[in-house]
Amino acid sequence: MGVMAIILWHFLGRPSADDVKEFVGGIDFGDFTDVLKNISDYDWGDLAFEEDPFVGDNTTNAWKTQGAGLSLELQNALDDMWQSEFDIAVADWQESEVLTLTTSRVAVDHSCGRVDGVMLVCNGNFGDTGWVGINEVEIEYQRQDGPGFIISSVAKMNEYYLNNADFKKRRYTMCHEIGHGFGLPHTDENPHNKDLGNCLDYTSTPENNQLPGDANFQRLRSIYIRGEGDALGGANGNANGNANGNANSGGSVQQQDSVVTSGGGNNRLRGRHLSSEVVSDTGHREDDEGQYYRRVIIRHYLPLME
Numbered sequence: 001m002g003v004m005a006i007i008l009w010h011f012l013g014r015p016s017a018d019d020v021k022e023f024v025g026g027i028d029f030g031d032f033t034d035v036l037k038n039i040s041d042y043d044w045g046d047l048a049f050e051e052d053p054f055v056g057d058n059t060t061n062a063w064k065t066q067g068a069g070l071s072l073e074l075q076n077a078l079d080d081m082w083q084s085e086f087d088i089a090v091a092d093w094q095e096s097e098v099l100t101l102t103t104s105r106v107a108v109d110h111s112c113g114r115v116d117g118v119m120l121v122c123n124g125n126f127g128d129t130g131w132v133g134i135n136e137v138e139i140e141y142q143r144q145d146g147p148g149f150i151i152s153s154v155a156k157m158n159e160y161y162l163n164n165a166d167f168k169k170r171r172y173t174m175c176h177e178i179g180h181g182f183g184l185p186h187t188d189e190n191p192h193n194k195d196l197g198n199c200l201d202y203t204s205t206p207e208n209n210q211l212p213g214d215a216n217f218q219r220l221r222s223i224y225i226r227g228e229g230d231a232l233g234g235a236n237g238n239a240n241g242n243a244n245g246n247a248n249s250g251g252s253v254q255q256q257d258s259v260v261t262s263g264g265g266n267n268r269l270r271g272r273h274l275s276s277e278v279v280s281d282t283g284h285r286e287d288d289e290g291q292y293y294r295r296v297i298i299r300h301y302l303p304l305m306e
């Protein structure tokens with residue numbers, strides 16, 4: 001524990017380790033007393049979308065594989081209220097012949113700590129942030145001019161909007177965020193046009209987009225089956241997403257302090273029309289052995305849509 005953590009620990013009355021986790025950043029993500037009664041009560045303002053289909057970032061990311069499909073562990077850190085949505089979404093994604101998924105139920109973690117090598121799925125009250133779900137994929141580059149690969153993924157369900165939302169909204173959000181964890185992009189980011197029938201399509205009618213669709217499965221093939229499309233390319237040199245500036249490319253390898261380009265400590269989206277962004281970038285670094293590395297975290301947003 002660092003000095004600040006110890007001070008906080010005393011300040012909080014020396015709670016157990018589990019309690020401390022919930023107070024990351026002084027925010028209790030496990031307190032559901034202040035959540036929306038119903039998502040449809042919410043006036044979500046004038047966030048304007050174009051009329052035509054579009055995607056801001058159509059890039060795929062990839063876990064490192066041998067080109068014969070993706071085997072991945074999903075750690076279930078959700079509380080009891082989310083078990084059905086999780087089980088259904090995992091079963092739905094497992095319909096892809098590309099995916100071999102295993103699940104393990106771990107301690108409920110409302111602060112959603114990332115774990116190397118797995119996709120962690122969690123829920124918490126992240127507040128009136130403007131997003132109902134996000135997935136943060138962490139990408140590691142081991143060569144300056146080489147591709148980066150996903151090394152962890154965290155899928156978060158925001159109780160502020162979803163605690164009292166109907167099952168279809170919760171199921172859609174779960175399917176959507178798990179899909180990003182495989183490296184998939186959105187299929188469309190206009191919630192007001194025709195629904196595409198897959199859960200990576202933004203929609204204001206989630207009942208139409210409950211399941212992964214052929215577009216998603218085809219994209220998975222192109223990422224993870226050797227000889228199909230852009231297989232095994234990983235993320236190329238530049239951090240993708242709507243990166244705002246600090247993703248440095250080229251130049252010499254050097255030590256550099258962590259660069260965080262995030263718009264806010266509590267993942268706020270309100271008032272911003274944004275589907276993804278780079279929220280953390282270590283920049284080019286060398287470890288003690290002179291090994292190059294760089295880590296980037298890309299956050300995909302699922303905005304509140306009515």
Ligand SMILES: [Zn+2]
Nearest residue numbers: 186300301302
């Ligand atoms: Zn998304």
